[in-house]
Amino acid sequence: MELESLKYIWHSLEAPPAREPDHGALLALLEKRSRGPVARMRRNLIGEGILLLVTYIPGILCYWLEFDGRLSAISWLLALLALLFFGYYSRKYRLLTEMQCVTSPVRSSLAQQVETLKKYTRFYLRAGTGIIPLTYLLSYAIIRWKLPAPPAFYHRLHPTPWWASPAFWLILLVPITIGIYFINAWYINKLYGRHIKKLQELLQEMEAE
């Protein structure tokens, strides 16, 4: 059968159904939330942001107001982390907003989605990996700064150079960071890998001559 003859069948689909259109149902649709993947990612991100605020704010206040202010450094650490997370979430949110470009021609919309999703996953991987050693180092610095130094006789019993302890923790940090990098990479690929691949294939097909 030729494509031209399929046109006749196709146009017969134009015939409106006998039933009257249901305005009420269409109106109800306008109130619904999008179930598309990007919209759901954005909602999840907002949920995570709210969870962050709900868990960090009481922690910050607790360490700031309790213990006679002796542990206020921990509240500074938590506030700094909350700020970093806020930057992390807002960057991700901006990228997701960029990804919603349904009014563009299909090819440019696909290209934009692929590019932004790649940027998103790169940022996810780098920031998600970087935040762990950063927290680790900050916590270490606070512990060293806040904890009282061991008594002098301890040093006489266990003579160690000043750099031994930081070097030990730094060396420990390397395999932890590498491990977290690979776990993050695996997780991000599990979340977005197939979707990116599908979008790339569609784009390639559109661009192929």
Added chain:
Amino acid sequence: MQDPAIQQAFIRLVNEHRGMLYKVCRLYCFTEPDRQDLFQEIVIQLWRSYASFRGEAKFSTWLYRIALNTAISGLRKQQRLISPTDPGQLPTELQDIQYPAEKEEQLQLLYAAIEQLSEVEKALTMLYLDDKSYLEMEEILGISQNNLRVKMNRIKEKLRKITQAVTYGIGKS
């Protein structure tokens, strides 16, 4: 954008073009619940973008872009996204339409053939069958007219082979 007049105008436009929306849903989804999901998502996306429509492109071009973008990349294929209780809320005109037996058979043949095309090929076929010019197709898909012609020739050949095979298959059974 909660102005009832704007909502009514939007619904009127959606109703005017519901045949096209219905076709996109039939083309990209094989089951009724999936079609309803897609229809819902397209209407939501149209409504969210409605305020930004400034008439720079034809309304139908704008509509096709959103519908195809949503169908091709917005939803993951054959994934149920709304609960089974929701379909009652959906417009009745999207529910299965019964055509006369002969027409239904032809439609099945058409869809059986189109089902075997890729998502991009489906979009092209739909625009072609809807008598869109290559210029309009370019505006909707963002593919150059030369490339569109090449692709269309390949699709025609592919569909010819598929429909022959499908017809033969039907005749055998």
